[in-house]
Amino acid sequence: MKTKLKKFWFNYFSFPKYILFHPFDGFDEFKRYKKGKLSVAIIFISLFAFFRIFSYQNEGFLINERNPLMLNSLQEIFSVVLLIALFTIGNWSVTTLMEGKGKFKEIVMMTGYALFPIILIGYPAVILSNFLTLEEMAFYQLLMGLAYVSTAWMLFMGVLNIHHYGLAKTILAFILTVVAMAVMMFFGLLFFDLIQQFIEFVLSIYEELNLRY
């Protein structure tokens, strides 16, 4: 039991923290000694999706602009999954062409681990936001800003280390990843639009035939 707890503590807290503060050594161990676990990454991603729902509903009244009646949990989960999938696939396609050393699994894991600061800071911050006045909301915003900045930092260092890139190449990889995501979205929309039109076409033919015979 104790060893299990210790392992849990190490996987879900110590090691991500270590990566956050020692990105080079951390990602080296992550990659070389297989210390990064896919299960941890997936749990982090699902925690992030849940965080979005949680903050939608429970963010302090003074800062929450959202209509609680418009909350759609499935949509929130789907948007997170879609975003992560787009990013990982985009990054993988780009870095494969750019001689990146990272595997797809590693990119997914790295993305999951990068969400660690948001999960760690986000949940307590959202609870805290219920106990702040309007003037003190700056603290909450600072906390959330810190969380997002450190997530971005982890993601950046992750791409840099996983693929054994330099600084310039990492930035380029990020820009190209965004382009790749846009292209994928474009094709996705195109595809769905065409499918929709095709289905409509078939349906109208069916209807026509139905009315005639």
Place this chain on the structure above:
Amino acid sequence: MKLFMIFSMLITLPVQLSVVRYNYSYYGEVIHSAPGMNFATYFNGNTAGTTFSSPEDIVVFDDVIYMIDSGNNTLYAIDSDFELISQHVSFPISATYQETLESQGETVFDDLTFNSPYGLEVKENAIYVADSGNFRIVKLNHSYEVIDVFDDIKDATFDEINFEPRKITVDGSERMYVVARNVYEGILELDTNGDFNRFTGVNPVSLNPIEIFQRSIMTEEQLAQLQLYLPTEYTNVVMNDKNFIYATSKPADDNAENIIQLINPKGVDVLKRNGYHPPMGDIQYIEGQNNYVIDGPSSLVDIAYTNDGIFTVLDQKRSRLFTYDSEGNLLYINGDEGAQSDKFSEGVSLAYLNDNLLVLDRKARTVIVYQLTDFGAKVNEAIMYHTNGEFAKAAEIWEEVLVLNTNYEIAYNGIGKYYLREGMFKEALEYFNLGHDRYYYSKAYKAYRNDKLKSNFGYIIGGIVLIAGTVIGFKIRSTYKKGGSILYED
């Protein structure tokens, strides 16, 4: 078949007659609301015993309704029972003005007539008429004699175009504020004797960086072909009793939130926009797609105010009346498009006769009179108490308002403010939460939290000491267990 007809009539008749009143919720959704005003009566040429041709503007002064008609160039005076007092087509020159004219070398003193006048303003010692077709402003006294004529405005703007006044309002020191056609610089301010003073309340034009860049690389010819960037035109001006101008303007492409303004004597817009949405008429509307639906923001043509800073604007596009309080809260929405006698189709002017609201319909040549419903009267009363600082009474009335309309979010804030003043912070929090008032919620919460912290100070400090003590205690215990000591380093 006949039976079917009768039944269908019976079913559809209530639908035809009833109107769904709405308001906007905090989240900008359309929600049902009790009507704030109802149709009371109407009057037109027939009922007043005369004919209206194309009425343009009404003003209420001292319970007398003055109306100007651009079709038959007539000025009507109608009493508060909607009976005609008098109508005037030609206006003799008064003795004093005759003297001034004689001193200028005039010899012929014909009676003046109007040519399609559009604007009207009535003050204690004069009636002002914007005589648009004759390019002048005519000042009459209350026996309808001409005491002054202003037609020569000495400003560079009018070297090129005619001075064609549309709407006019006058302040306490008899300075005139005029909305003129094709003038984009703002509202004209004229001195008592008709001299041009300045333009006030100019709507600024702003270009975004991309437009500035585009313009910088264009040739002169291209720029000439480009649509002019003109400030929005004002549609109407009304002076309130503190010499601030309520003004409505046409919505610009990118800015519909600025179409109602309260311009102070310095020329700055000081309208409070503390409501859930800025005062701009309809908040949700369709952006132009086709010719079959009315799209775009409200097109406001007149504004009228009553007690306690409550004012109403008239949307000509959808024939609606929006009433706001001095804080910019949307109180209620009234008015319907239609040809029935309780509806109007082309509202052009608006005036308060005590608590009743008069809407002038140009097309039907009718004035429709709206009166406050129980709900509307209660809302106004609560606002009155609130402005006077009698929060307890206001809260009482707000409670009654909530019985009539539970959707009414502003009422919750009113009650919340009362509780906040009484020091009942928990109740205040609850009501501000329902009314979505962030600012006061924060205030109430601060006080509430301080209260809680003060009354539980001992427990909180005790808890912190206990936790810290336990942690330190465990640390010492584990140090001893490992064989170390805390007294000296080893």
